[in-house]
Amino acid sequence: MMEIKKISLADKNYPALLKKIKKPPQILYFQGELKNEKCLAIVGMRRCSDYGKQIAWEIASELADAGLTIVSGLAPGIDTIVHQAVVERKKRTIAVLGTGLDEKSLYPRSNLKLARQILENNGCLISEYPIGTPGSRFTFPQRNRIIAGLSLGVLVIEAQEKSGSLITAQYAFQNKRKVWAIPGSIFSSNSKGCHALIKAGARLVENAADILADLKLNLTPKTAAIALGENEEENLILNVLKNEALYIEKIIEKTQLPAAQVASTLAILEVKNKVKNLGNNLYAINHR
CATH class of the missing domain: 3.40.50.450 (Rossmann fold)
Incomplete structure (x- = not known):
């Protein structure tokens, strides 16, 4: 320090x-x-x-x-x-x-x-x-x-x-x-x-x-780009997250994708900075 x-x-x-x-x-x-x-x-x-x-x-x-x-x-x-x-x-x-x-x-x-x-x-x-x-x-x-x-x-x-x-x-x-x-x-x-x-x-x-x-500051927040995936699985996950953060179990339920596929896709989306794990497998879209 x-x-x-x-x-x-x-x-x-x-x-x-x-x-x-x-x-x-x-x-x-x-x-x-x-x-x-x-x-x-x-x-x-x-x-x-x-x-x-x-x-x-x-x-x-x-x-x-x-x-x-x-x-x-x-x-x-x-x-x-x-x-x-x-x-x-x-x-x-x-x-x-x-x-x-x-x-x-x-x-x-x-x-x-x-x-x-x-x-x-x-x-x-x-x-x-x-x-x-x-x-x-x-x-x-x-x-x-x-x-x-x-x-x-x-x-x-x-x-x-x-x-x-x-x-x-x-x-x-x-x-x-x-x-x-x-x-x-x-x-x-x-x-x-x-x-x-x-x-x-x-x-x-x-x-x-x-x-x-x-x-009244001459500052403006950056406009968040719409998160788009590169395949069907990514887009399914991003779509269910667009309105609120969800736990991984709820993402599996809403997308009807296999648990292993959801986990691996979320990991890829995190690497791409498209989603963020807010802790304890609670995921949200990362507006960057």
């Missing part, structure tokens, strides 16, 4: 947007490079649904392609998917930690490899906590103000009524940053927090284009 550096609030290179919040960190520890740049935060549930995973991957990818630096918290769930989507595109993402930046303190341990990949792709790890500081019930909510403070706005993808993501959104509201939320089923507890945010004034959005339009 790279050298851990620090910067004080008085330094001219301290992030300008973060400096404007109430109670900005007096000291920031960081790995990688700090820049004054256009950042946007994406946060959400740790135990996210398949719906949340697909949305997080697609919107993070499109916003990164449009030129925004994506900020999140490296937590399991939505945060992890967001960072992974940006890293796969070799774009810049910032992870704000609720621990020290040394590998022994970094949490979650399962994302140590991802943290290294973020740095390898010109990203940055940030914390207000010195080396050796473990995470606690206090440090993680506190770091959420940094996630919001670095960013032009915060997008929440899936949140229950008492989700930590809502803390990040509240910091954004308090500091007059934009807040967006993805709607979901009224029957899903994963949507309750987002719906509450929308009622409180967050903008309902469905895609990256909605966010870019609201920011």
Whole structure:
């Protein structure tokens, strides 16, 4: 891992947007490079649904392609998917930690490899906590103000009524940053927090284009090409995935292809960057 550096609030290179919040960190520890740049935060549930995973991957990818630096918290769930989507595109993402930046303190341990990949792709790890500081019930909510403070706005993808993501959104509201939320089923507890945010004034959005339009930035998401296969089996699979992500068992059921053929075709489509395994054999079209 790279050298851990620090910067004080008085330094001219301290992030300008973060400096404007109430109670900005007096000291920031960081790995990688700090820049004054256009950042946007994406946060959400740790135990996210398949719906949340697909949305997080697609919107993070499109916003990164449009030129925004994506900020999140490296937590399991939505945060992890967001960072992974940006890293796969070799774009810049910032992870704000609720621990020290040394590998022994970094949490979650399962994302140590991802943290290294973020740095390898010109990203940055940030914390207000010195080396050796473990995470606690206090440090993680506190770091959420940094996630919001670095960013032009915060997008929440899936949140229950008492989700930590809502803390990040509240910091954004308090500091007059934009807040967006993805709607979901009224029957899903994963949507309750987002719906509450929308009622409180967050903008309902469905895609990256909605966010870019609201920011009035001269940036446009890349138009996703229609995924076409090179044979009948590939086209059958791509067709059943065009509306939603599906587990491999459901793909087998919908295409009526033999299980071995589906598995081998999905592997080929992954190599061709036409589909993406979002984890646990949940596949979605890779809009690149």
